[in-house]
Amino acid sequence: MYNTTPEGHIINLDRARCALAAALQSGEVEMFLQPKFSLTERRIIGAEALTRWKKQDGGYALPSEFIPVLEECGNIVELDYYIYMMALSVIKKWEIEGRNLLPISVNFSRAHLKDDDFAKKVIKISDYYGVARNLVGIEITETILHDDNKKLISDLATLQKAGFKISIDDFGTGYSSLDLLLEAPVDVVKIDKKFVKGIGHSRTKRDYLEGIAHLVGIAQKDIIFEGVETERQASVILELGYNKAQGFLFDRPVSVKEFEYKYLSFDNFSKLMA
Ligand code: C2E
Ligand code: MG
Ligand code: MG
Numbered sequence: 001m002y003n004t005t006p007e008g009h010i011i012n013l014d015r016a017r018c019a020l021a022a023a024l025q026s027g028e029v030e031m032f033l034q035p036k037f038s039l040t041e042r043r044i045i046g047a048e049a050l051t052r053w054k055k056q057d058g059g060y061a062l063p064s065e066f067i068p069v070l071e072e073c074g075n076i077v078e079l080d081y082y083i084y085m086m087a088l089s090v091i092k093k094w095e096i097e098g099r100n101l102l103p104i105s106v107n108f109s110r111a112h113l114k115d116d117d118f119a120k121k122v123i124k125i126s127d128y129y130g131v132a133r134n135l136v137g138i139e140i141t142e143t144i145l146h147d148d149n150k151k152l153i154s155d156l157a158t159l160q161k162a163g164f165k166i167s168i169d170d171f172g173t174g175y176s177s178l179d180l181l182l183e184a185p186v187d188v189v190k191i192d193k194k195f196v197k198g199i200g201h202s203r204t205k206r207d208y209l210e211g212i213a214h215l216v217g218i219a220q221k222d223i224i225f226e227g228v229e230t231e232r233q234a235s236v237i238l239e240l241g242y243n244k245a246q247g248f249l250f251d252r253p254v255s256v257k258e259f260e261y262k263y264l265s266f267d268n269f270s271k272l273m274a
Pocket of ligand 2: 048169
């Protein structure tokens with residue numbers, strides 16, 4: 001079966017499905033982690049799981065190169081659960097190793113809205129891994145808020161009640177109303193990187209970002225700024241009275257091994273052995 005992507009590429013859906021199945025089996029699909037930082041303390045407060053597909057030449061393909069194809073052939077659901085399970089197993093491993101625990105958030109695509117049992121499955125899987133739900137975040141992009149609101153709101157409400165932290169990702173790219181945001185069972189709003197770009201040298205951009213963050217604050221949501229790349233941007237965010245950020249200034253998404261080496265001490269282990 002063939003299909004055409006919005007960019008006009010013709011894809012063989014069966015071949016794409018098989019390629020993902022094989023890649024999951026062989027471990028070619030990996031979970032990378034990018035830290036989230038507290039600006040006042042300059043310390044890590046959590047991480048986001050981001051998928052990477054290992055290429056033959058040893059490099060990695062970025063999500064923009066394969067997620068649209070997986071969305072087209074319906075396999076994105078499988079990938080999301082795979083990354084979710086990797087995140088859960090890594091948190092469990094940290095717990096067993098006596099490392100300091102950090103929450104990880106995972107991206108879920110709009111395709112899950114078609115599944116009546118989405119919330120139930122997410123809960124069941126985390127219970128299977130025995131991971132505390134407050135250590136798991138669920139990121140949903142803002143554009144999904146338009147798709148099937150009732151179903152989405154009810155899924156998010158179930159998950160939030162169960163103890164997961166719900167984030168609206170890429171806020172500002174999906175034109176959702178403040179009304180919708182106010183009523184949505186959401187804990188965190190991630191302000192899209194396009195609003196952070198330029199705040200270091202443009203008063204207008206800084207005022208614009210301040211306005212958006214103020215509106216989100218009215219909805220009483222926690223705020224994280226995405227795409228923070230420079231010290232100047234970080235200081236502007238601090239001056240505006242906000243504290244949480246993610247971006248290349250702190251680190252790029254890195255492999256689990258590198259992440260553990262850089263960010264996770266064995267403090268609890270040392271305490272246990274003392
Ligand atoms: P996202 O969830 O908004 O993730 C943040 C993206 O911004 C990541 O791109 C990250 O590498 C990039 N980023 C972080 N800091 C900076 C910065 O300072 N500057 C710039 N220019 N970019 C920064 P990445 O890893 O290429 O992922 C792109 C998107 O693909 C993600 O955006 C997310 O929507 C999607 N994605 C990634 N992994 C998954 C997954 O497992 N499932 C699903 N459904 N979507 C995923
Ligand atoms: Mg995200
Ligand atoms: Mg984002």
